[in-house]
Amino acid sequence: MGRAVGIIGTGQTKHGRRDDVSYPDLVREAVNAAFEDAGITPEDIDGVVFGSMPSMMEGMAYNHFYFADAMRAVGKPILRAETCGSTGQSIAHTGVHWVSSGMADIVLVVGSEKQHEGDAQATMMTILEPFLQLSAGGAPVAFSMQSREWMGYYHIAEEKAREAAAIISVDCHNAGANNPLAHIRKRFTKEEVMNAPIITYPVRLLDVCPSSDGACAVIFASEEKAKKICETPAWVKGMGFRGEEYFIGDSSKAVWQSAIEASREAYKQAGITNPRKELDVAEIYNPFSYQELMFLECLGLCPLGKAADYVIDGVFSPGGELSCDPSGGVLCTNPIGATGLIRLAEAAMQVTGKAGSRQIEGAKLALSHAMGGAEQFNGVTIVGSEL
């Protein structure tokens, strides 16, 4: 890695259906919150990085042109990066590289989505070419099939997987109810989740994330600037990002190499050898409860094929060995272009004691993660309270 980089401020909108504001207004809500948190002004920013889903989700190509003003990017360098669901991690990494390389001292990174302004499903159907891979049913089908592949590969009994997925859903919805910014703030019982109607087998209605509007902004600074500006920066300890082939069948999605390799890289940089023991919080990208089970394994938080057992034993529930998604996770809030960055913002808030009602007592080291593409990309960023 190059120069040390610290997060000096984060900001999020209230997530949900946000047709009360225009899209630039929504973006500015997050940007202003980040400036307020960092205690700096737009003049201090050397460059801006933005990302979202394919911008036609909101009816226009290159939506960052539309938001340039709202990100106060006038007269500054601006970059766009996107990798579908993992966009939030990609833009964070872009911002870190910019500061780490010495090309900038302070960079503003913004991710956003306004899923209610367009037809999110129609946009999703344009992500794969429509001729060589038949992908009827969009993202829910792709990720449900991945979950079924995982269950089949490890011979995990259907009832066990269903119960573990339900526990994750219940924990996340309880956490979401406790997060004032979350989109879904409603609690459910394990029985309600397990008996919800099947959407795309094995995934049931309450195993699925909502479609949200929302934005997130994170401000990265060099060590020197961070120490000067901020009493408690969240230091970037490690990052990893890996991609896979375009054709979904070309690699195993049950033993998901991009997630395994991205997290290994991040742990290596952070000097973490036993992530479940050393991490205090993990903000895992979990648009589907079943997928979180796979991530617990592939991010090295439990042995491969054993996530359901660990979840049923309460290892990742509140009060367990490692708290996962105390924000409510993606299951409660999914403005996709912002979602991966929200994971990082929440991780940074945890290690700097700024997480309010969802603070994990004494958290010092936190993992954030996002997944994107048709099971093609995984990104991980680890932040800590100490440099």
Add this chain to the structure above:
Amino acid sequence: MAEEKERPRTIEAVGTAPFEMALGPTWTRFFEGIKEEKIFGTRCKKCGRVLVPARPFCPRCFEPMEEWVEVAQEGTIVTWSYIDYTYFGLEDDMIPVVPATIKLDGTDTSWWGVIGGFDIKDFDLVAKKVKVGGRVKAVWRKEKRGCVQDIEYWKVIE
């Protein structure tokens, strides 16, 4: 209701943009094969893997895949799902659908398909017949258009 009236309004619009995707020589030949009820893969001379649909180059070795292989029309289910809701592009009368990925014999990848040929409205029957590791074979449409949908469905081999 006063609050509703004061709510900022929205403007509706619809945009459409047609496109024409060039298939290139490899996928053109692949779809010519499909018209003749043949499924072609290509083999990488470096890693030896056979990938379907045929590829112009190996995504891992970055070598050209010039050896054409006609692969089996039978294979093993790697995973499956049961779509019981209407997603964009799926009309009410098109669901339920049973998508699957199938590893064709002699290939090193799995490929999307749809399982059919029996009453898939009955989920319990589907769950009984469709298994990870189960065997399926291609059932072709009579009229071919030279596209993936020329395989009407994959039939479970009991």
